[in-house]
Amino acid sequence: MSDKFDVIVIGAGPGGYVAAIKAAQLGLKTACVESWTGKDGKSQVLGGTCLNVGCIPSKALLEVTHKFEEASHDYESMGILAKSVDIDVAKMMERKDGIVKQLTGGIAGLFKANGVTPIHGHGKLLAGRKVEVTDKDGNTKTYEADNVILATGSKPIEIPPAPFDGDYIVDSEGALEFTEVPKRLGIIGAGVIGLELGSVWARLGAEVTVIEAQDTFLPVVDQQVAKDALKQFKKQGLNIITGARMTGAEVKRKLVYVNYEDSKGKQEAKFDKLIVAVGRRPYTDGALAEDSGVTMDERGFIFVDDNCKTEAPGVWAVGDIVRGPMLAHKASEEGVMVAERIAGHKPQVNYDCIPNVIYTAPEVAWVGKTEEQLKAEGEEYNVGTFPFAANGRAMAANATGGMVKIIADAKTDRILGFHVVGPQASEIVAQGVIAMEFGSSAEDLALTCFAHPTLSESVHEAALAVAGGAIHVANRRKKK
Ligand code: FAD
Ligand code: AMP
Numbered sequence: 001m002s003d004k005f006d007v008i009v010i011g012a013g014p015g016g017y018v019a020a021i022k023a024a025q026l027g028l029k030t031a032c033v034e035s036w037t038g039k040d041g042k043s044q045v046l047g048g049t050c051l052n053v054g055c056i057p058s059k060a061l062l063e064v065t066h067k068f069e070e071a072s073h074d075y076e077s078m079g080i081l082a083k084s085v086d087i088d089v090a091k092m093m094e095r096k097d098g099i100v101k102q103l104t105g106g107i108a109g110l111f112k113a114n115g116v117t118p119i120h121g122h123g124k125l126l127a128g129r130k131v132e133v134t135d136k137d138g139n140t141k142t143y144e145a146d147n148v149i150l151a152t153g154s155k156p157i158e159i160p161p162a163p164f165d166g167d168y169i170v171d172s173e174g175a176l177e178f179t180e181v182p183k184r185l186g187i188i189g190a191g192v193i194g195l196e197l198g199s200v201w202a203r204l205g206a207e208v209t210v211i212e213a214q215d216t217f218l219p220v221v222d223q224q225v226a227k228d229a230l231k232q233f234k235k236q237g238l239n240i241i242t243g244a245r246m247t248g249a250e251v252k253r254k255l256v257y258v259n260y261e262d263s264k265g266k267q268e269a270k271f272d273k274l275i276v277a278v279g280r281r282p283y284t285d286g287a288l289a290e291d292s293g294v295t296m297d298e299r300g301f302i303f304v305d306d307n308c309k310t311e312a313p314g315v316w317a318v319g320d321i322v323r324g325p326m327l328a329h330k331a332s333e334e335g336v337m338v339a340e341r342i343a344g345h346k347p348q349v350n351y352d353c354i355p356n357v358i359y360t361a362p363e364v365a366w367v368g369k370t371e372e373q374l375k376a377e378g379e380e381y382n383v384g385t386f387p388f389a390a391n392g393r394a395m396a397a398n399a400t401g402g403m404v405k406i407i408a409d410a411k412t413d414r415i416l417g418f419h420v421v422g423p424q425a426s427e428i429v430a431q432g433v434i435a436m437e438f439g440s441s442a443e444d445l446a447l448t449c450f451a452h453p454t455l456s457e458s459v460h461e462a463a464l465a466v467a468g469g470a471i472h473v474a475n476r477r478k479k480k
Helices: 016-025 048-053 053-076 089-114 192-205 221-234 327-343 371-376 392-396 427-439 441-446 457-466
Strands: 004-010 029-034 117-120 122-126 128-133 142-150 155-156 184-188 207-211 240-243 245-252 255-262 265-271 273-276 280-282 314-318 356-358 363-368 381-387 402-409 415-422
Touching: 004 016, 004 122, 004 327, 016 029, 016 155, 016 327, 029 427, 048 053, 053 089, 053 192, 089 117, 142 327, 155 265, 184 255, 184 265, 192 207, 192 273, 192 356, 207 265, 207 457, 221 240, 221 363, 221 371, 221 402, 255 273, 255 457, 265 314, 314 327, 356 427, 363 427, 371 381, 371 415, 381 457, 402 441, 402 457, 415 427, 427 441, 427 457, 441 457
Parallel strands: 004 029, 004 142, 029 117, 142 314, 184 207, 184 273, 207 240
Antiparallel strands: 122 128, 128 142, 155 280, 245 255, 255 265, 356 363, 363 415, 381 402, 402 415
8 A cells, every 4th residue: 555645534424434535536546544343353444423322323313212101191082092012222223233333334435436445543743744654553654645634533531420331330331331221311411412321311211310510401502402302301200400400420339429509508318320421621641742733722622714724825624623513414524615625615613503403302403592692792683483383293292392493683584593492303303404594584484385284384384474464373572
């Protein structure tokens, strides 16, 4: 193998593997270095956090447990008599592992088909766009490239009061591997990951308590939507305690004792398992030589400009190691942009149109600004909402909780924010993303024909409601 490439990518998560495939498609001689090794201790595993221990396995468990919960609690009201519904946790895990294997193997196939050279080992960027790779036996080899793309991702944050022990106190990865349903499950952090993992195990019967330091539930989410979601989560039995800071956790006699402080003072709770989900940190451990020329901020995020260029010439960085939301699709968008820029094209990522999703039931999804953000910015806007309770298809699907909410500029009617809490919110939000990418007004959506009966009619009605013209719900304000 020649040691010189046009592009070397370090990391094969959704940022890195997508960048590598796109670069190869554009005719660049491309290699991708990835250190992840399979359970056999030998084989290279591609796909990064997302495919192995993130988006995909968590959704495999969320889908199964959602069906289980429906079968256990909702079927009877629909006339389905499934008298003994039970869960086989081992089988559920085996299925999840099968999906992960299929997808990670698929990337190896895509590398082959596109002519990307996979290099198995730990990559380190040296000065002058050289990459030193150390394999699992400690042998090193140095490669050269005209361009290097750093895509080394992130790791769960570990906090001193609750160090991970891999058994009782676990991170998100450990929480995807429980072999049985914990009776009492504690979760530190009511962020996206904490809520999704809490939902998985609560649906299977765990008593779940989520301890969250901030007073506001989901502060980044539009608060009308967040409050609606919180009401529904509480109804499902998730015990979410906000304004409660965890101060210590100790394992004694096979139980985790957690200390936390809330407005009433010091509290203690005991759990069979504790998931610490207090966020993720950018991961660049051992990936940058001192003279690599790449700089970072105090939290460890690599400095990049709007086009993901670092301060070292010919070195780019994408995904969770740079500013912006820690999301797989954001990482991939950046990967594509960088590959195209290396090939001489000039695309840009539209950071204003990146969708966010929390895959709970109901799902929460949004793109653009919240009412709170717009108020703080002094913008004038109109709001249209439509509840799924008034949508025939939602009734048929037995999923009437939640709403669609559209926020539009008061003067231009351009859509500024699109928020959904409810069934299929993760799919419905794509309509908002497309509308906003095309610079649509709320009226554009209002004048569009939506199939009946669909959940998406709630988008239509919310768009009509922006100007006070919703048909199937009383409007908040009269049309002038
Ligand atoms: P990563 O996916 O972290 O990949 C980085 C890769 O680089 C890894 O494979 C690592 O082994 C490799 N690497 C690191 N250092 C080196 C080195 N020096 N040499 C060689 N290889 C190296 N996002 C969503 O958009 N939707 C979701 O539903 C979602 N669910 C999630 C659920 C969970 C439980 C978790 C933990 C995360 C979830 N995320 C989700 C976030 C998503 O996984 C990340 O945003 C995404 O994986 C970031 O991609 P990346 O390419 O930047 O990094
Ligand atoms: P996210 O950043 O979305 O993954 O969410 C992590 C959440 O964990 C945030 O909402 C934090 O407020 C919360 N958090 C961080 N540290 C603590 C702590 N010691 N106790 C309780 N919650 C915490």
